[in-house]
Amino acid sequence: MERLVVESLNHSYGFTEILKDINFELNEGEVLSIVGPSGGGKTTLLHLCAGLLDVEEGEIKNSFQSSAFTFQEPRLLPWKNVIDNIALGLLAKGADKNEALEKSQQIAIQFGLEKKDFHKFPKDLSGGMKQRVSFSRALVIKPSLLFLDEPFSALDIGLKQELQTHLIELIHQKALTILFITHDLMEAIRLSDRILLLKAEPGRIVKHFKYELPQMQRDNEYIYKESAKILLDQQIIETFELGIK
Amino acid sequence: MKFLLKIIKDFPAYLWSGWGALASIFLFIACWDLGAQLYGELVLPSPLKTFATLSEMLQSEKVWAEIIITTKRAFFGFLISAVIGSVLGLIAGLFATASMMSRPIVTILMGMPPIAWIVLAMIWFGMSDNTIIFTIVVASFPLVFVGALQGTRTIEDDLKEMCDSFHLPPLMKLTNLYFPHIFSYIFPAWVSALGMSWKIVVMAELLASNNGVGAMLANARAQLDTPTALALVVVMIGTLMLIEYVILEPIKREVELWRD
Incomplete structure (x- = not known):
């Protein structure tokens, strides 16, 4: 165990x-x-x-x-869009890029993000949306x-x-x-x-x-x-x- | 590649947004013309005269050769300062002591008037290409150095910690965290260094060379040929604007899309 x-x-x-x-x-x-x-x-x-x-x-x-971390602040990379931010942990684990993006999109939907938000940069997201992204990023790697x-x-x-x-x-x-x-x-x-x-x-x-x-x-x-x-x-x-x- | 395509795709829209800039340039030319009418052709040739001289000059292969010499020198000087400045700035930024120690040196370099450098360079290197390139490097290097230094120093610890919590491999941390952040500081520094090189090259050539646009400017001064002098100024400004607004600005817009 x-x-x-x-x-x-x-x-x-x-x-x-x-x-x-x-x-x-x-x-x-x-x-x-x-x-x-x-x-x-x-x-x-x-x-x-x-x-x-x-x-x-x-x-x-x-x-x-495996483990993941969710911080008090979202701590998203400002130069990456929503999906690329979510995929970060997966790519760090050596996942295939397309697969990682696919999974990231799925979990983003689950966490209440919409398709139109996928390519936004963090500066264009509200505080709540940023934290949704942060949770998605942590949970997409199935820690x-x-x-x-x-x-x-x-x-x-x-x-x-x-x-x-x-x-x-x-x-x-x-x-x-x-x-x-x-x-x-x-x-x-x-x-x-x-x-x-x-x-x-x-x-x-x-x-x-x-x-x-x-x-x-x-x-x-x-x-x-x-x-x-x-x-x-x-x-x-x-x-x-x-x-x- | 995708990136390049996007820049090309957005280019027409960007150009279209240039009407405002064009209008202000025309306003400036109108003021210039007013000045010419007030003070006469010898003091300030009219825009029409200037552009006529310019088009006449551009027919001559010799003039083109001079422009190319100047461009080469400016570009070479810029390239050297961009490479050395970026590398040294990055290294200095990584170590607290190095960045602390380099600050006063940068202040000295930035505070020293380029004209003083030209005098020194002429003593050291004589009337050669080296004098000019040295002056360009010494004047524009600090700009790049400071940009790279600040870029490296200002990476947020919070984001570093986040990357560590996801166990990003070193290379991935470099490409996902360090490079994009540093680039956002270094790119504008490159742009200002290029502008600086372009100004310094003419000054250095005027004093320390017998070819290039600067030397032509010196000739024009000696012969009181104001239209040629102004035409050369137009060439310099025109080239800089072309590089800045047609090449660098569209790249900057795409690269910094994520900024507020």
């Missing part, structure tokens, strides 16, 4: 300790969220897991065959592990829900494992099997939450109820400094 194991991971920038003694594991088919306040080292942790930063202390074992770095934070609620529904379908088909970082608890509850709470300065995991109900069956009522419950948790109040009036 493919899995990602993080063992006694420490990380610092200069003398500032960013992450301290992080331990967790992520198994195939699971969705794991790491929630915490901004500046708490979430992005650093994700970058370490994705291999975008070098591990200094501790160990990260990643046996997933077994997907890293999400708060990709929904700048989107309107409608689009947020639409993209999350896409992911939930993939989760339901057991086609995807996700490591998700966010500061939005409702988002985390909607998508995750497990949530880890990362407290800041230095970033350390202080609590685990587990959600058994399959994502497909989580309706708004369930999400609101669980959100209300989690917001009363003492650790959550302390970590997000909710007590300060």
Whole structure:
């Protein structure tokens, strides 16, 4: 089975300790969220897991065959049109060019892009459309592990829900494992099997939450109820400094 | 190839958009004619006289030979500065120390008046082609160098990280990320370097050569032949406009389609 194991991971920038003694594991088919306040080292942790930063202390074992990354900003190449941007990951894996373009067009349609947008450059796309392209680019390579770095934070609620529904379908088909970082608890509850709470300065995991109900069956009522419950948790109040009036 | 076809396809539409530019040129010529009527033919020959002289000049093979000599020198100088400037700029851009160290040198090169270079070059190389080409290179090289340097320095870390997250192989990273970005800086730098070469070549020839358009200009001055002098100016400007608006601008438009 493919899995990602993080063992006694420490990380610092200069003398500032960013992450301290992080331990967790992520198994195939699971969705794991790491929630915490901004500046708490979430992005650093994700970058370490994705291999975008070098591990200094501790160990990260990643046996997933392939992975993709979706960033907070779309990060599209401005000189490439929509389809060429989507095909980037496929071509990097050595896919045949025509096949890559074909697949890219298919997934673009699935993600709500229209044929007339295919040859537009990023400058002509709205923020939401850019994020659709970014998701298409990540998912077209059929990654077994997907890293999400708060990709929904700048989107309107409608689009947020639409993209999350896409992911939930993939989760339901057991086609995807996700490591998700966010500061939005409702988002985390909607998508995750497990949530880890990362407290800041230095970033350390202080609590685990587990959600058994399959994502497909989580309706708004369930999400609101669980959100209300989690917001009363003492650790959550302390970590997000909710007590300060 | 596809790219070239697209440039050719869009060319008529581009030309059609030139009516406005043409109108402003004609307005300029009208003002020129007014000046000629006010100050007389000796000070400022009329456009008609100038163009008549020009067409007469262009009948002579000797004049064409001079124009070709000048073009060759300018182009050669431009080519050298484009190649050296691009390569050195890229290298300097890749290293923080190199780019820091090169900045004051570039400021010195840019700040030094080309006329001073000509004097030095004449002492070093005498009245030869080398003097002229050296001056062109030294004047236009910094422009290319700065363009290449900035292009390399300004690649966004965010995009680099994105490319790494998709495990782009080094060659693909070069062609998909580095080249397009750097090119968008270097191409305009080439265009200004070419313009610079074209201006410097005439100046250098005027002072340090006995052939080429610059030397003809010096002759015209010595004989107070204002119509010929103006006709030569028209040749220089005409050639530059032809290169810039007929060749470079259409390419630039296609290459920079993705820009805001």
